[in-house]
Amino acid sequence: MRTVLVLGGYGFFGQRISTALASTGSVRVLVGGRDLERASAATRATGLPVENAVALDAHDSHLADVLRRLRVDVLIHTAGPFQGQDCSVARAAIEARCHYIDLADGRQFVAGISSLSTLASAVGLTVISGASSVPALSSAVIDRYSPRFRRLEAIRIGISSGARAPGLATVRGVFSYGGKRIRSWQDGAWVDAYGWLNLSRHQFPPPLGKRWLGSCDVPDLELFPKRYPTVRTVSFQAGFASDLGHFVVWGLAGLVKAGVLTDMNAFASPLNRFSRWMEPIVSDKGGMFVTLEGEGADGAPLRIDWNLIAEKNHGPHIPCGAAIALARKIGSGASLPRGAMPCMGLLTVDEFLEPLRELNMSERVA
Numbered sequence: 001m002r003t004v005l006v007l008g009g010y011g012f013f014g015q016r017i018s019t020a021l022a023s024t025g026s027v028r029v030l031v032g033g034r035d036l037e038r039a040s041a042a043t044r045a046t047g048l049p050v051e052n053a054v055a056l057d058a059h060d061s062h063l064a065d066v067l068r069r070l071r072v073d074v075l076i077h078t079a080g081p082f083q084g085q086d087c088s089v090a091r092a093a094i095e096a097r098c099h100y101i102d103l104a105d106g107r108q109f110v111a112g113i114s115s116l117s118t119l120a121s122a123v124g125l126t127v128i129s130g131a132s133s134v135p136a137l138s139s140a141v142i143d144r145y146s147p148r149f150r151r152l153e154a155i156r157i158g159i160s161s162g163a164r165a166p167g168l169a170t171v172r173g174v175f176s177y178g179g180k181r182i183r184s185w186q187d188g189a190w191v192d193a194y195g196w197l198n199l200s201r202h203q204f205p206p207p208l209g210k211r212w213l214g215s216c217d218v219p220d221l222e223l224f225p226k227r228y229p230t231v232r233t234v235s236f237q238a239g240f241a242s243d244l245g246h247f248v249v250w251g252l253a254g255l256v257k258a259g260v261l262t263d264m265n266a267f268a269s270p271l272n273r274f275s276r277w278m279e280p281i282v283s284d285k286g287g288m289f290v291t292l293e294g295e296g297a298d299g300a301p302l303r304i305d306w307n308l309i310a311e312k313n314h315g316p317h318i319p320c321g322a323a324i325a326l327a328r329k330i331g332s333g334a335s336l337p338r339g340a341m342p343c344m345g346l347l348t349v350d351e352f353l354e355p356l357r358e359l360n361m362s363e364r365v366a
């Protein structure tokens with residue numbers, strides 16, 4: 001039996017991951033965070049023994065010793081925000097000889113994980129960053145459909161959330177670049193977009209309908225132009241189920257861009273609380289799309305629209321699929337590539353969605 005420690009294991013996504021892994025026979029789950037009471041409450045809620053709750057700080061300089069003492073085989077790191085975080089948790093995992101998986105959505109963080117590859121390979125470990133919606137699911141969708149293209153030219157990705165607000169780490173992460181410059185690959189050149197600006201309206205399949213979206217800074221913008229060398233455009237946008245909520249974030253980002261505010265950080269916690277109060281009157285439906293454009297195998301223009309639609313507020317389970325699937329793979333003794341890498345090419349779409357199959361979500365492809 002492999003011991004999996006979920007760091008941030010009682011957080012918004014961490015708790016969902018801990019719960020899913022608690023019912024996996026091949027792993028023993030430890031729930032970690034800085035607050036032992038919250039960790040203990042989470043173990044009770046998931047039916048785990050209370051001894052499986054662990055108080056620890058991700059940024060403790062003795063983290064490697066703690067991991068060794070707990071005999072951790074796999075560390076799942078959800079204690080974001082990852083924007084501005086260094087790789088010290090992954091380094092501690094390597095030092096303690098345990099595999100490492102994180103949910104990072106920080107562009108530099110995920111792209112930079114490869115710098116640990118030699119270190120991880122030397123001791124036979126797997127270090128994976130971005131095991132979540134981006135870039136794990138987005139790249140899996142592209143890998144599924146790219147063989148249909150003779151030449152893939154454009155990748156457009158977007159996510160619109162449902163009512164259920166994520167945890168504070170997610171909000172702090174996505175607010176960190178509000179109104180700030182984002183480098184993106186458009187028509188074969190690097191151009192500037194601005195976080196949560198560049199407002200557009202996107203038509204999702206029913207029952208979602210039209211949603212507002214704004215530009216976001218994600219690992220995909222850095223990684224995909226290299227991974228798919230024929231592409232001339234890679235874009236990523238996100239938005240909220242509530243139009244009001246979206247316009248508040250858009251307005252704050254505009255104030256940052258205009259120089260009136262330095263950043264949006266101070267608004268993360270109050271707006272996160274406000275969105276929880278708003279939950280009962282906001283749509284419980286969310287979705288993700290990946291649109292691919294280019295030249296098909298026959299030379300004719302080809303466009304594929306992949307959508308994942310979640311209802312009944314089940315959307316927040318989606319970012320957890322990769323970490324659950326990868327931990328289960330390691331738990332079952334399956335071999336993963338050694339080294340440190342962004343989470344691309346490690347899971348198919350079906351493998352990513354397998355842990356979520358009981359939930360209310362469906363793929364639509366046109």
Ligand SMILES: NC(=O)c1ccc[n+]([C@@H]2O[C@H](COP(=O)([O-])OP(=O)(O)OC[C@H]3O[C@@H](n4cnc5c(N)ncnc54)[C@H](OP(=O)(O)O)[C@@H]3O)[C@@H](O)[C@H]2O)c1
Pocket residue numbers: 007008009010011012013014032033034035038056057058059078079080081082103104105106130131132133134135166167168169170171173319
């Ligand atoms: N790549 C993607 O597609 C994607 C999608 C969604 C979310 N995410 C990422 O998922 C991460 C988690 O989001 P969330 O919504 O679950 O956030 P959350 O609810 O705020 O959870 C964060 C957890 O980490 C713990 N934590 C924070 N600092 C810690 C530290 N120094 N040491 C130990 N534990 C610490 C927190 O507990 P304590 O504060 O009590 O310690 C909490 O349990 C975010 O950073 C977000 O970027 C990525």
